[in-house]
Amino acid sequence: MKNNTIVSINRSTRTMKDKFTKNWLLFKENKIALLGLFIIIGLLVISLIPSIFSPYNPKTRGPSETHYNPPSFEHPLGTDDEGKDLISLVIHGTRTTLLISFSAALLAVIIGTFTGLVSGFYGGIKGEMLMRITDIFLVLPTIPLMIIFAATLKPSIWNVSLAIGLTSWTQTARIVRSQTLTVKERVYVHRARTLGCSDTRIISKYILPAALPLVIAQFILSINFAIASEAFLSFLGLGDLSQISWGSILFFAFSFGAFTIGAYWYFLPPGICIIITILAFTAVSQGLDEIFNPRLRKIY
Amino acid sequence: LELKTYIFSRALQSVATFFAALTIVFFLFRIVPGDPVSLLVRLGAQSLTAEEIHALKITFGLDRPLYQQYFIYLLNILQLNFGKSFFYRIPVTELFFNRLGNTIILVGTGTILSILIGLTLGVVAGWFRGRKQDHSAMIFSLLFYSMPSFWIGMVFIYLLAITIPIFPTGDIISARLIAADGLTKTLDILRHLMLPLLTYSLGFAGQYALILRNTLTGVLAEDYILTAKAKGLTDIQILKDHALKNASLPTITLVAINIGFVVLGTISIETVFNWPGVGRLVYESIFYRDFPILQGTFVFFTVFMILANFIADLLYAILDPRVRL
DSSP states (O other): OHHHHHHHHHHHHHHHHHHHHHHHHHHHHOHHHHHHHHHHHHHHHHHHSHHHHOSSOTTOOOOGGGTTOOSOSSOTTOBOTTSOBHHHHHHHHHHHHHHHHHHHHHHHHHHHHHHHHHHHHOOHHHHHHHHHHHHHHHTOOHHHHHHHHHHHSOOOHHHHHHHHHHHSOHHHHHHHHHHHHHHTTSHHHHHHHHTTOOHHHHIIIIIHHHHHHHHHHHHHHHHHHHHHHHHHHHHTTOSOTTSOOHHHHHHHHHHTTTTTTTOHHHHHHHHHHHHHHHHHHHHHHHHHHHHHOHHHHHTO | OOHHHHHHHHHHHHHHHHHHHHHHHHHHHHHSSSOHHHHHHHTTGGGSOHHHHHHHHHHHTTTSOHHHHHHHHHHHHHTTOOOBOTTTOSBHHHHHHHHHHHHHHHHHHHHHHHHHHHHHHHHHHHHTTTSHHHHHHHHHHHHHHHSOHHHHHHHHHIIIIIISOOSOSSOSSOGGGTTSOHHHHHHHHHHHHHHHHHHHHHHHHHHHHHHHHHHHHHHHTSHHHHHHHHTTOOHHHIIIIIIHHHHHHHHHHHHHHTHHHHHHHHHHHHHHTTOOSHHHHHHHHHHTTOHHHHHHHHHHHHHHHHHHHHHHHHHHHHHOGGGGO
16 A cells, blocks of 8 residues: 555656656747746846846936936946936846736735635535625726725835735636636546545645646736736836836836936836836746647647 | 526626725725824825815714714715815816816727727737738737837837927827817817827737737637638638637627726826826826825726626627526
8 A cells, every 4th residue: 555655656746747848848849938938037037136237336326417328338228317327227126026026926826816716616505605706806996906005005015016916816816717617527526526535635636736727827927917017006106116126217217207308218228128028928928828728739 | 597687697796896896995094004094194185274184084984983984985985076186176076077088089099099900910910820920910919018008108209209209298289279279279189199099009909919819819720610611611701700700709808808908008198198187187196195086086997997897798798698697
């Protein structure tokens, strides 16, 4: 009996590893997705040790003749309204932007997955009630709620993440719920239930794994949503403006009218960084999508 | 299920969602540290006199127990009584209806244009999946999809109003033309509308194109498309009679899910272009710390989004009887 268990564990780890290798080989085939992955890794490295990459301290202000300087040899991306070096600002801004996006996305996906699993799994009157209550929350107006959360809470990195995360979980919940509804009717789940498996065990062993690819895809989409939301909230003046982020750079560029005095080097770089990051995450999610939805591959 | 019953239950659910949103916000104001009065002060009431603060307390019922406050709050909102703006010193509803028309001009024209561009791009990309047309349409859509709309606005102002000064940098009308006659005025407003409209439609066209292309590729992989091909139907016939009809359903839902981006886009674009609409009011309420406006615009955008969702569900139910089950 003991031997049997060991063998089965070995087998399951081996198939997990095989599956991973197989999927990685498939993912590698998609060159754009691979490029996206490298960009994300690069951004993570930059956000961990920004000082190595940035030529100046991003908080050092310069004398008045250094204000609004166009790109030059000393300042590759020019300077802002206070003479601060823009390339250093953008490099240091990576950390805050990614930190907010990851924590907000994580929060959104955890709440969404939990709600989706619970509201989809239970049947009977209890299930029906859970379903109706979730239905009410699934169509909550995300953006207006996010604005009012951010306006009410004191602006800080965590509160901005909280405002985004607490309001953007509904799509994950919707997707996980419909997957749960399908999977719970599969024969192997019925069989497990007949054998006396508890609800928690069925959810964690059968339903969650089946929903996991969707959850991962949603996590990536949530990161993109959070990056855009951070920029949007900062632009409205609801971000933590004492922290350097791509959004807060854009806020100051907008407030000082950088685009009306022709200081393109002030507002272009943070925006381009946002675009590249969102595109990189989108590419990775497309790559994963092709692995998990084989029907998409068949067409070629 | 009968269509009527379905509509009724969805309507009921929408009302419940509306109250859920209001309740969340009510408790949000009571959960944050400090009492609601000091929060109001932080949100801008410091510009008010002692009497005005006292009047505010009475309006919001802040001297009463919590459950009474809640009912006063709901009653005020249902009666569209949001109080007077701290900054403009006029009732929020009046301010709001002064601005609504301008937002409808921008969002109306923008939505039509973005759907036209988006659907064209999406159909081209979906049909030519994996080929050159697909790639160019997708690069275009993805680029605009990933750009923050206020940033697109800043770039357009820099390019087309500053570097090459063809269009004005913002506002809805030139100051010297406010008293002008009908045609001159309309033309001037149109000139001011161009850049915000372009920003709005390009941003949303990308999103619509991506959604339609994804659903269309899904549909084109179905067996009945293969059957249609085997029957010898022409490409146009397959696209028109088989693919687009089936792709339109998921597209409607997805567009409705993304209706929040309309709100986001309206606020961003009206702010960048100083377009005096409802979206810019949100920015002003934050800038001037004007709590009554913030609350009023919140209720407006909430109703708008819930209503849009409800209409999408209705359309879906009429087009696809299966969802009523």
